[in-house]
Amino acid sequence: MPGGRLTQQDRRRIAVGLADGLSYTEIAKGLDRPVSTVTREVMRNGGPHDYRADQAHRATQRRARRSTPRQAPQAPAPSVDSARVRDFADRFTELLVATGIPRMMAAVLACLYTSEDGSLTAAELVRVLQVSPASVSKAVVYLEGQELIRRERDARERRDRYVIDEDVWFRAMLASARMNAALAEAAQEGAEILDAATATSAAARLSDMGRFLDRVGQDLVRSAEHWREVFVQERRSRE
Structure with a gap:
């Protein structure tokens, strides 16, 4: 299994897979990557319906530049004595x-x-x-x-x-969205299996769960991206 970061070509293959309606599991298999890598990549960059390969690649490059370790503060550790x-x-x-x-x-x-x-x-x-x-x-x-x-x-x-930095809750929201996406995919897979076995009530229950979690996850990512950008602009205006 290849290591290292996703390349721009990998991201374009992910975008094609999403457009073709493939699951994260199928896309990951085609890339010879863990399913979690594909899920994280998609959910960090707009979700399955808004994922754009070139845009995701540029965003990843920007995040990598921002994550360069900063110089540790020289002041003594603050006290929590009051x-x-x-x-x-x-x-x-x-x-x-x-x-x-x-x-x-x-x-x-x-x-x-x-x-x-x-x-x-x-x-x-x-x-x-x-x-x-x-x-x-x-x-x-x-x-x-x-x-x-x-x-x-x-x-x-x-x-x-x-x-703890300014992006901590943004990253936490993305982690929650990734879990929603994984649960949504599992629920849809279960619905297909149960539907084939004529367990229609159980299949419908799981299908509803999968659709709900998928939509909530997409909304969560869009909202997190929007408000993160708003707060970034506010911080810049104060500097």
Whole structure:
């Protein structure tokens, strides 16, 4: 299976496959790539109905330039010592837990959000939260997997920093859209199998689920792209 990034030709083949009505699985098989690679590529670039190969290629190049690691801040790690900030961080943690995020992961996320520049090392998280290094390690792995934080290498200090940046919720929304797309495809496949087996009620149920998740996922991507661009323009106007 080839490694590396998708090429412009790969993206054009994805666009042709979508136009021909192929599933992500079929397109991925033709490219000899994981299905997740194709799903992520399409959902990050407009969804199955608005995907444009050349536009997606340019957008990927822009994202790659923006993701160049920035110089780590030289100021000391901000403290979360004030009573008001501690109280807010505790309440914010509880709200995140209520959304389904495990408590330790929610506490790390709240700690990063309430830090001055949204960037802390593992050692700083251990100190502020007064938990074990193992707990922090497990939490950041989970949060990275959900694309709620990212890791940067601090070359000067020779250690990793965990960062929340302006695009964190945009990436989280795309991750949610990718999951919707995967569920939608599975539901449609199940509907076809059950329909062939004459289980018409079950087939219709799964078909409705697949169509709903597909439409919601597309709307989610379009909305995330729109509001991200609005906020980017607002930030630029303030600079």
